Amino acid sequence: MVPYCPRCGTPLSSHEVAQGYKDVKERSAIARFKVKDEDAYILAWTTTPWTLPSNLALCVNPKEDYVKVKTGDGYTYYIAQALAETVLGEDFQVLENYKGSDLEFKEYEPSMNALCLCAKNSIKKRTMWSAQTT
Numbered sequence: 857m858v859p860y861c862p863r864c865g866t867p868l869s870s871h872e873v874a875q876g877y878k879d880v881k882e883r884s885a886i887a888r889f890k891v892k893d894e895d896a897y898i899l900a901w902t903t904t905p906w907t908l909p910s911n912l913a914l915c916v917n918p919k920e921d922y923v924k925v926k927t928g929d930g931y932t933y934y935i936a937q938a939l940a941e942t943v944l945g946e947d948f949q950v951l952e953n954y955k956g957s958d959l960e961f962k963e964y965e966p967s968m969n970a971l972c973l974c975a976k977n978s979i980k981k982r983t984m985w986s987a988q989t990t
Contacts, residue, residue, distance in 0.1 A: 886943060888933070889914065892963040896924065896932040899943065908967050916956035924952040934959065 859868040885905040888897040900914050916922065921937040928947035935943060937953070 887967060889964040889967055891934070892965055896934060898962075898964055899933050899935045901939075911967060914964065916959050918955065918957035918960070920956045922954045922956060922959060923950050924954070925950055934962075 860866070861868055882903050884901060884903045887900050887902060887905065887908055889900060890897055898914060902908070922934060923937045923940055924932065924934050925940060925944065925948040926932050927944055932951070933944070933948075934954075940948065940950075
């Protein structure tokens, strides 16, 4: 019998099992990405902000609900509907509703333009991708 992680769908090594299970608080960041040809931003959550300079795509769950909102400070954002109030507070107005699959291939500007110039020829555009989760 092998210990198994149902979330990852992989077996666990003996040292992972020996570490035990406990709830931990993870530091995270919310980054905003400018949508191409639109005065709006995509809000994306990450626990690995040091990877943002090498970001190639943003992923959305094709079955998840997303909203386009206008906040009290005048900014327009795309965000998962379930997280809108937690992240933005109560000072926003829902402009449009989407499924994640509706946002697939929406283009955005790289967060670090200077670093992206080096990869200009190999990366034609930055887009949102659907990622099926189980």
